[in-house]
Amino acid sequence: MRIVNPGFGLVPAGAEQATEGKVDWLNDPIVLFGNSKPNARELLEGVKAKLAGIRRTDNIDFIAKNSASQGAPPEMINDTAKKYRIALLALGD
Amino acid sequence: MSDSADTEILDIADLDQEAWQDYAIEQGWSDGLPLVMPTEASVARMVAAAHGDNEGFAAISPRQVVPTMASLAANAVMAGAKPAYFPTILAGLRGILDPSYNLHGSMATTHSCAPMVMINGPLRQALGVNCSSNCFGQGWRANAGIGRAIQLILLNVGGGKPGVMDRSTQGSPAKYAFCFGENEEESPWLPFHVRRGFAPEDSVVTVMSGEAPHNINDHGSTSAEGLMTTFAHTIAQPGANTVYGKGPYMVVVGPEHAATFHRDGWGVDKLRDELWLRARIPLKHISEENLATYVATGHKPTGDFLTICRGPEDIHISMAGGPGKHSAFIPSFGGTAVVSTRVKLPSAGA
Amino acid sequence: MVGVVIATETFKPLVLAQAKARKVDPHLIVVKHPVGGLNAEELVERIEAAFSGFQQEMNA
Numbered sequence: 077m078r079i080v081n082p083g084f085g086l087v088p089a090g091a092e093q094a095t096e097g098k099v100d101w102l103n104d105p106i107v108l109f110g111n112s113k114p115n116a117r118e119l120l121e122g123v124k125a126k127l128a129g130i131r132r133t134d135n136i137d138f139i140a141k142n143s144a145s146q147g148a149p150p151e152m153i154n155d156t157a158k159k160y161r162i163a164l165l166a167l168g169d
Numbered sequence: 170m171s172d173s174a175d176t177e178i179l180d181i182a183d184l185d186q187e188a189w190q191d192y193a194i195e196q197g198w199s200d201g202l203p204l205v206m207p208t209e210a211s212v213a214r215m216v217a218a219a220h221g222d223n224e225g226f227a228a229i230s231p232r233q234v235v236p237t238m239a240s241l242a243a244n245a246v247m248a249g250a251k252p253a254y255f256p257t258i259l260a261g262l263r264g265i266l267d268p269s270y271n272l273h274g275s276m277a278t279t280h281s282c283a284p285m286v287m288i289n290g291p292l293r294q295a296l297g298v299n300c301s302s303n304c305f306g307q308g309w310r311a312n313a314g315i316g317r318a319i320q321l322i323l324l325n326v327g328g329g330k331p332g333v334m335d336r337s338t339q340g341s342p343a344k345y346a347f348c349f350g351e352n353e354e355e356s357p358w359l360p361f362h363v364r365r366g367f368a369p370e371d372s373v374v375t376v377m378s379g380e381a382p383h384n385i386n387d388h389g390s391t392s393a394e395g396l397m398t399t400f401a402h403t404i405a406q407p408g409a410n411t412v413y414g415k416g417p418y419m420v421v422v423g424p425e426h427a428a429t430f431h432r433d434g435w436g437v438d439k440l441r442d443e444l445w446l447r448a449r450i451p452l453k454h455i456s457e458e459n460l461a462t463y464v465a466t467g468h469k470p471t472g473d474f475l476t477i478c479r480g481p482e483d484i485h486i487s488m489a490g491g492p493g494k495h496s497a498f499i500p501s502f503g504g505t506a507v508v509s510t511r512v513k514l515p516s517a518g519a
Numbered sequence: 520m521v522g523v524v525i526a527t528e529t530f531k532p533l534v535l536a537q538a539k540a541r542k543v544d545p546h547l548i549v550v551k552h553p554v555g556g557l558n559a560e561e562l563v564e565r566i567e568a569a570f571s572g573f574q575q576e577m578n579a
Binding site for chain 2: 077082083084086112142146169
């Protein structure tokens with residue numbers, strides 16, 4: 077017997093593999109990107125404190141989107157991508 | 170656009186009813202309830218009911234694939250929907266896919282939100298949508314079929330598998346089906362869709378990512394002022410997602426409460442203004458730890474209270490239900506919007 | 520730019536599925552669930568795990 081697949085869908089055009097360049101893990105600027113959930117900032121700042129033992133931290137900054145339930149605004153993502161080479165993101169709860 | 174790994178038509182072994190249910194559950198297609206088999210013929214009848222609707226759909230989160238009319242129809246068939254419901258289902262889906270609805274966030278969240286679907290206009294009666302007694306409950310094929318079809322689309326095309334992509338901590342009965350009609354015939358106010366700029370003869374589906382309805386019981390108040398006291402204090406609760414103050418909420422006023430408000434001269438604008446001023450959470454009801462997290466994300470107290478939305482425009486008033494002294498508060502997920510979409514009726518020759 | 524994601528074990532399937540849908544290969548650090556609701560003392564273990572994961576990414 078033949079049925080219609082209720083899960084069928086098409087992959088949108090333009091969904092291409094993202095690429096990433098080489099980074100200098102000891103010197104490149106890092107953005108700590110919080111999701112506004114409780115303890116996200118504390119977790120990321122805690123990692124930054126420990127990174128002080130192995131790399132420079134004067135170019136590691138924290139930012140956060142202002143709503144846990146919505147994506148970060150595109151301009152925020154674009155500005156961040158221009159300024160930093162590495163992003164450490166906190167997701168989920 | 171290219172095909173995903175799946176194929177649109179599946180050739181499967183002949184199955185009796187019981188074997189079909191087992192098969193469908195094994196595929197992950199079910200919400201737990203039995204499903205109608207989406208045969209090619211039944212899906213074709215469903216698709217025909219949307220004849221002339223050639224507008225495409227955006228990719229559905231979280232799986233991020235674009236549905237076909239046939240895959241959407243297959244879910245409507247499985248939900249037990251009649252073909253006549255299909256244009257309404259599609260209008261609801263289009264609202265959900267509006268970026269302001271934030272489908273991705275509402276699927277990935279641990280919150281219990283489900284798509285609230287409210288129908289206005291002449292199609293309510295044509296389809297037999299319940300707008301009166303027990304309108305949020307069981308017993309009406311249109312309410313159940315339309316609400317369930319939308320949920321199944323989000324599950325099967327969108328990939329919102331409970332516990333995997335749908336991360337809700339406890340879920341909600343509203344995730345089976347949450348569809349009702351506005352009781353325009355008994356409402357003292359203009360229909361919801363007309364207040365949003367649609368024509369009275371339009372049929373419109375309004376969606377919001379919301380919690381299941383919270384009851385507002387008030388048998389004793391005999392004035393609008395008295396009712397507002399109960400409404401405001403029921404709505405101003407620290408445990409609903411409205412506590413973040415960044416999204417809309419819906420108040421579905423029951424007809425007897427609506428009659429009292431109307432008799433005392435309270436229209437929709439007055440209700441919204443009064444709720445904006447009075448439905449605020451006293452700070453003494455909010456833990457210090459919680460308040461600190463709200464303030465950190467820019468949601469600061471107003472005096473001794475925390476507001477639960479951004480202004481009167483975030484407060485949506487509709488009227489539904491039957492006899493009795495009950496109304497309902499539907500808090501939203503927060504980062505979402507109330508989206509209304511006109512139903513495209515099939516063109517002639519369908 | 521290189522993105523490194525910290526998620527709790529509960530959210531790992533969601534992150535991986537989302538990455539697949541968007542055709543990205545995430546640098547993922549998984550820590551125990553939850554992070555929210557922990558006091559400062561409880562959070563120390565999560566910070567240690569996240570830091571350890573980040574070090575592995577640096578050395579990969």
